[in-house]
Amino acid sequence: MVIYDAIGSTYATTRRPDRRIAAHITAALGDARSVINVGAGAGSYEPAQTVLAVEPSSVMIRQRPAGAAPVVQARAEALPIADGAADAVMAVLTVHHWTDLEAGIAELRRVARRRIVVLTWDQPAFRSFWLVEEYLPEAAAFDDTRAVPVERLAALLGGARVEAVPVPHDCTDGFGAAYWRRPEAYLDPVVRSSISMLAQTGEAALRPGLERLAADLESGRWHERHRDLLGREDFDAGYRLLVAGEQSG
Known part of the structure; x- marks a missing residue:
């Protein structure tokens, strides 16, 4: 089963694109006149x-809005697309789900005429995020098994510029670190169901840490411990944008 057939049913509401993160991606795409989105989700x-989206999950495809780009149900490792089909190819928070990273990146390079833009995260940096460091180390351990080292990804891309993408305090895209200043959100099972590291780790494994988080929020210990976060507008949790190809340096 495609993982998002099981966990992706609420993505259209909980994983709404954030305009500030979108600005990073738009800038990285530059003057590309045609773009293919691989692992496109909703x-x-x-x-x-x-000009085309590629997504293996039928659940995710059904959540694409009216007027969205045409979509083909396929995997990154075997794109049913001609060589050099678009100026740029983008892949947003998806490479860690691929079964064959080398094949998938080779396909991106085959299809892109000029540029490849990949949003991913740096696992060593993410491991210091309070949620996984203090409460849910089981989720961090799960991510250790699937995270792609940024250096390896850049090498497979043939070299890439790496840009930090800070997470806004009111981020509308509910990925793993989106709620760094809104800790109570992680107690919501709907929120957790749309964060793959939490959904795939499983509720039983997460329960003790979530109970500790709930207690610390009620007592005020979390706010005391993380008072330095409360006035910040954004936070670097390790998310990285890689830009390869023309004008990537």
């Missing part, structure tokens, strides 16, 4: 010049 961050 269509987050697709620019107007997207």
Whole structure:
């Protein structure tokens, strides 16, 4: 089963694209006139010049909005697309789900004429995020098994510029660290169901840590411990944008 057939049913509401993260992606795409979105999900961050989306999950495809780019149900490792089909190819928070990373990246390079833009995260940096460091180390351990080292990804891309993407305090895209200043959100099972590291780790494994978090929020210990976060507008949790190809340096 495609993982998002099981956990992706609420993505259209809980994983709405954030305009500030979108600005990073748009800038990285530059003047590309045609874009293919691989691992497209429900269509987050697709620019107007997207000519095709590629997504393996039928559940995610059904959540794509009216007027979105045409979509084909396929995997990154075997794109049913001609060589050099678009100026740019983008892949947003998806490479860690691929079964064959080398094959998938080779396909991106085959299809892109000029540029490849990949949003991912740096696991060593993410491990210091309070949620996984203090409460849910089981989720961090799960991510250890699937996270792609940024250096390895850059090498497979043939070299890439790496840009930090800070997470806004009111981020509308509910990925793993989106709620760094809104800790109570992680107690919501709907929120957790749309964060793959939590959904795949499983509720039983997460329960003790979530109970500790709930207690610390009620007592005020979390706010005391993390008072330095409360006035911040954004936070670097390790999310990284890689830009390869023309104008990537």
